[in-house]
Amino acid sequence: MATCLDISIKNDSRMGSASTPKMYVLAAKLLGQKVDNGEISDAQARLELQSLYVNMQRQEQADNMAQSQALQQSASAYQNQQKSAQQTYIDTYNALKPAPRVQTNTTCQTFGNTVNCQSY
Helix, strand or coil: CHHHHHHHHHHCHHHHCCHHHHHHHHHHHHHHHHHHCCCCCHHHHHHHHHHHHHHHHHHHHHHHHHHHHHHHHHHHHHHHHHHHHHHHHHHHHHHHCCCCCCCCCEEEEEECCEEEEEEC
């Protein structure tokens, strides 16, 4: 079984370069040797190999979840950075634009040589 699995993995370009399938094949070969040498039973070897497989699957899921969370955090940080840059632009624009003109009315009265004006 281990030899067949090894050949199958080597023929798959995706799995052939990954370390996890290689480790699984090596574990299968080692357990097969232990069975051949009478050190453990076939059932014990199958149990150990299945346990290794389950642990590898759990680790892969945890790695995928961690990677997904890291990507989400990165995207969120980028969005926050973009919002901050946009707000800075808006604040700068508002600070630089001239104040709105306020219409004032001025009335003046003349008393001889004196002119009094009031603006409101």
